[in-house]
Amino acid sequence: MTASLAVRGVTAVYTAPNGGSLPALGPVTFTTAPSEFITLVGPSGCGKSTLLRLLAGLQVPTKGSILLDGKPVTEPSPRVAIMFQDANLMPWRTIIDNVALPLELAGISRDERNRTAQALLPQLGLEEFAPAYPGELSGGMAQRVALGRVLIQRPDVLLLDEPFGALDALTREQVSADLMSLWTQERQTVMMVTHDINEAVWLSDRVLVMSRRPGQIIADIAVPLPRPRVLAVTYSEEFGHIAQRVRANIERA
Amino acid sequence: MQITMLSRQVNLRMPSSRALAPYLGLLVLLLLWELITRLKIYPEFIIPPPRAVFDTFVQTLLDGRLWTHTVTTVGQMGIGLFLGLVAGVALGYLIAKNHMLEQMLSPIIVAIQSTPVVAYAPLLVIWFGTGPTSKIVTCMLTVFFPMLTNTVVGIRSVPPSLRDLMHSLRATRWQMFTRLEVPAAMPILLGGLKLSATLSVIGVVVGEFVSANAGLGYLVKLARDSYNTPLVMVAVLMLALIARLMYGAVALLEHRLLAWQSRSRRQNSL
Numbered sequence: 001m002t003a004s005l006a007v008r009g010v011t012a013v014y015t016a017p018n019g020g021s022l023p024a025l026g027p028v029t030f031t032t033a034p035s036e037f038i039t040l041v042g043p044s045g046c047g048k049s050t051l052l053r054l055l056a057g058l059q060v061p062t063k064g065s066i067l068l069d070g071k072p073v074t075e076p077s078p079r080v081a082i083m084f085q086d087a088n089l090m091p092w093r094t095i096i097d098n099v100a101l102p103l104e105l106a107g108i109s110r111d112e113r114n115r116t117a118q119a120l121l122p123q124l125g126l127e128e129f130a131p132a133y134p135g136e137l138s139g140g141m142a143q144r145v146a147l148g149r150v151l152i153q154r155p156d157v158l159l160l161d162e163p164f165g166a167l168d169a170l171t172r173e174q175v176s177a178d179l180m181s182l183w184t185q186e187r188q189t190v191m192m193v194t195h196d197i198n199e200a201v202w203l204s205d206r207v208l209v210m211s212r213r214p215g216q217i218i219a220d221i222a223v224p225l226p227r228p229r230v231l232a233v234t235y236s237e238e239f240g241h242i243a244q245r246v247r248a249n250i251e252r253a
Numbered sequence: 254m255q256i257t258m259l260s261r262q263v264n265l266r267m268p269s270s271r272a273l274a275p276y277l278g279l280l281v282l283l284l285l286w287e288l289i290t291r292l293k294i295y296p297e298f299i300i301p302p303p304r305a306v307f308d309t310f311v312q313t314l315l316d317g318r319l320w321t322h323t324v325t326t327v328g329q330m331g332i333g334l335f336l337g338l339v340a341g342v343a344l345g346y347l348i349a350k351n352h353m354l355e356q357m358l359s360p361i362i363v364a365i366q367s368t369p370v371v372a373y374a375p376l377l378v379i380w381f382g383t384g385p386t387s388k389i390v391t392c393m394l395t396v397f398f399p400m401l402t403n404t405v406v407g408i409r410s411v412p413p414s415l416r417d418l419m420h421s422l423r424a425t426r427w428q429m430f431t432r433l434e435v436p437a438a439m440p441i442l443l444g445g446l447k448l449s450a451t452l453s454v455i456g457v458v459v460g461e462f463v464s465a466n467a468g469l470g471y472l473v474k475l476a477r478d479s480y481n482t483p484l485v486m487v488a489v490l491m492l493a494l495i496a497r498l499m500y501g502a503v504a505l506l507e508h509r510l511l512a513w514q515s516r517s518r519r520q521n522s523l
Contacts (some may be wrong), residue, residue, distance in 0.1 A: 037409070053417075056421050057421075058417055058420055058421055075423075076420060076421045076422070076423050078423065081421070082421050084414060084417070084418065086414070088412075088414050088415060088418055089516060090415065090433070090436070090437075091513060092436045092437075092439070092511075092513045093436075093515075099423065101432075102422050104432070104434070105422050105424050133513045133516050133517050134517070135513070135514075135516065135517020136516060136517060153422075162296075166349055241493075
């Protein structure tokens with residue numbers, strides 16, 4: 001099953017240490033089509049992460065509403081999974097137990113969740129690492145574990161908050177290619193925050209550009225490149241044009 | 254070829270000599286003790302020879318006295334340690350979760366914690382009588398504070414990002430406690446337990462010093478009053494042994510529960 005999100009006039013306002021109010025986001029309005037891959041780009045501190053937290057139901061908007069298939073999101077939903085900027089693994093759990101955590105919390109038996117997690121590990125290149133601890137893994141591997149922990153929930157909506165931000169360029173390219181192929185199988189609705197324009201264009205159907213704080217959407221750029229996309233497509237003229245448009249919009253943000 | 258064999262021999266000998274080192278230290282100490290008594294630098298009632306202490310040990314062991322007093326002390330210590338742990342962790346958890354409670358209780362806690370237990374132990378005897386209860390309470394109080402502090406620090410050390418993760422996975426309060434807070438705080442909790450386990454011996458002895466008719470602390474006091482120095486030393490050595498065993502038990506627990514830490518560290522240092 002796939003889902004669509006509707007964000008209507010959403011704002012987030014924080015209370016500043018001096019008691020004043022600090023507008024962090026919005027108002028933001030957009031809708032997503034089912035199975036759409038959307039990336040959010042914009043200057044640091046523009047409220048991208050806040051928007052993802054709102055979509056995940058970890059935080060409630062100050063104003064406006066978020067609808068998942070027409071129903072308001074006010075708390076975390078089993079249909080929505082979020083992946084954070086750093087791997088955010090539990091260092092005392094083995095890799096397989098980290099991946100299986102969502103199933104464990106959902107009350108699924110040890111046998112069944114181990115079977116499910118074990119089946120997922122090869123797709124992430126992690127099969128030999130099942131009994132290892134996160135402290136024994138490299139940054140790229142840890143991020144794959146985090147991705148596994150998100151995918152095992154079989155979510156309809158995937159929220160990715162700069163998932164590859166801490167990785168080196170080569171690992172980053174590799175992991176995002178893996179993400180692309182996994183997404184091609186499942187076709188969840190994806191909202192991903194990134195700072196990398198090429199990564200944004202290469203992965204998505206639509207790129208939303210946000211302004212400085214309080215972040216608003218200043219451009220909604222479609223990426224009509226055919227899928228499946230190979231990495232070489234980033235050198236094509238059409239890709240260059242789209243990336244250029246995204247960059248121009250970020251500059252005027 | 255010869256060099257390889259030589260180095261292999263050295264490698265084989267190295268760990269065993271290192272394992273023996275603590276016993277070697279003990280042996281030197283014992284010899285030094287024997288030497289001092291042989292030279293008669295101090296009268297025997299101040300420093301009795303090792304032989305006299307050993308004889309007293311065997312004698313009190315055979316007539317059952319040592320055993321009875323040890324059982325009394327260890328029993329009171331066990332109950333006090335258990336109660337202090339439960340109370341310290343429970344209140345520590347509540348304080349870590351509730352700022353209002355922290356502000357309400359922290360002046361009282363700091364006041365009691367900074368007062369030496371020896372100073373108010375007589376008060377506890379007045380309140381709880383001269384029987385085992387007052388010793389259990391002094392033990393409980395010495396264990397309670399380090400456990401409380403470490404629980405507060407431990408629970409506060411849980412990374413907010415992991416809390417977010419658990420929320421996003423719709424964890425229940427109980428799951429939040431058992432799957433996140435307890436394991437995340439475990440290294441700090443075990444640090445508190447290590448401290449508490451050794452302090453628990455002191456707690457009981459303080460209680461027994463103030464007033465008692467059984468226990469190793471009582472035995473120390475009784476032997477001192479009759480200038481039976483070998484017996485004082487036997488009781489003190491027994492207490493040291495108990496404290497050491499407690500420490501060892503927690504270290505073993507730590508080794509088992511925190512295996513992931515040593516594995517993670519080893520890899521990171523490579």
